[in-house]
Amino acid sequence: MAAPTSTAKPEFPWWLAAALVLALAAALFIASSDLYAQVFATVAKGIGITVFVTAVAFALASALGLGIALMALSRSQWLRQIARFYVEIVRGVPILVLLFWIAFAGAPAFVAAWNALTAPLQSAGLIGELLVRDVSLLWRAIMALTIGYSAFISEVFRAGIQSVERGQIEAAKALGLSRAQRFRLIVFPQAIRTILPPLGNDFVAMVKDSSLVSVLGVADITQIGKVYAAGSFRFFETYSIVAYIYLILTVGLSLALRALEQRLRRQHQE
Numbered sequence: 613m614a615a616p617t618s619t620a621k622p623e624f625p626w627w628l629a630a631a632l633v634l635a636l637a638a639a640l641f642i643a644s645s646d647l648y649a650q651v652f653a654t655v656a657k658g659i660g661i662t663v664f665v666t667a668v669a670f671a672l673a674s675a676l677g678l679g680i681a682l683m684a685l686s687r688s689q690w691l692r693q694i695a696r697f698y699v700e701i702v703r704g705v706p707i708l709v710l711l712f713w714i715a716f717a718g719a720p721a722f723v724a725a726w727n728a729l730t731a732p733l734q735s736a737g738l739i740g741e742l743l744v745r746d747v748s749l750l751w752r753a754i755m756a757l758t759i760g761y762s763a764f765i766s767e768v769f770r771a772g773i774q775s776v777e778r779g780q781i782e783a784a785k786a787l788g789l790s791r792a793q794r795f796r797l798i799v800f801p802q803a804i805r806t807i808l809p810p811l812g813n814d815f816v817a818m819v820k821d822s823s824l825v826s827v828l829g830v831a832d833i834t835q836i837g838k839v840y841a842a843g844s845f846r847f848f849e850t851y852s853i854v855a856y857i858y859l860i861l862t863v864g865l866s867l868a869l870r871a872l873e874q875r876l877r878r879q880h881q882e
Contacts, residue, residue, distance in 0.1 A: 631863060638856055651853045654840050658833035665822045669757035670815055676758060677765030684770050702763035708824055714756040715828055719747045753825035757818060765814055772807035773799055805876055812869035816862050833857055
């Protein structure tokens with residue numbers, strides 16, 4: 613007997629309607645006010661840096677997180693212990709503290725180690741000496757976000773991979789598929805439906821946490837707003853615009869990710 617299908621109509625998203633009305637009203641107000649239009653035009657110059665930092669850091673964090681997750685699921689006890697050590701240590705450090713450590717301790721240590729390893733090449737004139745200032749603050753911030761978020765993303769990947777039924781993996785083994793083929797053809801396509809929602813949440817969270825790079829002077833939305841407010845003493849107007857831009861970015865991303873989840877769910881049901 614076929615299972616009964618639900619006939620309940622989907623609930624109308626009144627919250628979204630209210631948010632759109634408020635966003636439109638704010639946009640009209642900004643366009644009609646010379647002061648707010650000027651603040652918006654100034655602060656909006658940092659959107660490109662914010663998007664760049666978020667996109668690059670999230671891509672690197674996802675790749676690193678997937679590698680850590682595969683180590684955690686490895687047959688090797690040493691790899692599993694190394695992965696667990698990495699996740700627990702990195703998750704225990706606040707992102708802001710990690711940002712400062714990478715920028716002012718990790719980068720100099722990396723430069724010193726690089727120069728020590730490449731000393732023979734430097735002596736031969738094949739390469740020049742690497743200096744701390746050669747590592748831009750932008751990339752120090754990106755690496756800090758990458759390391760910080762990779763620990764959380766690795767747990768998302770690990771849980772998603774483990775959610776795939778063991779029987780399907782055994783069936784793939786019986787068909788003679790290699791370990792890499794089983795992961796690429798059987799495990800990951802099914803795990804991605806479980807992984808996508810929390811992974812999307814981490815992406816939205818990284819958009820907000822990218823504002824922390826302003827403490828290093830990186831010219832993102834927050835940093836430009838901070839400089840403008842300090843010079844004009846228009847703190848209310850400036851930070852209202854900063855909050856408005858971040859809300860547009862995060863709510864827009866959340867809606868796009870939700871639409872993608874629903875599309876994947878419909879494809880799975882079909």
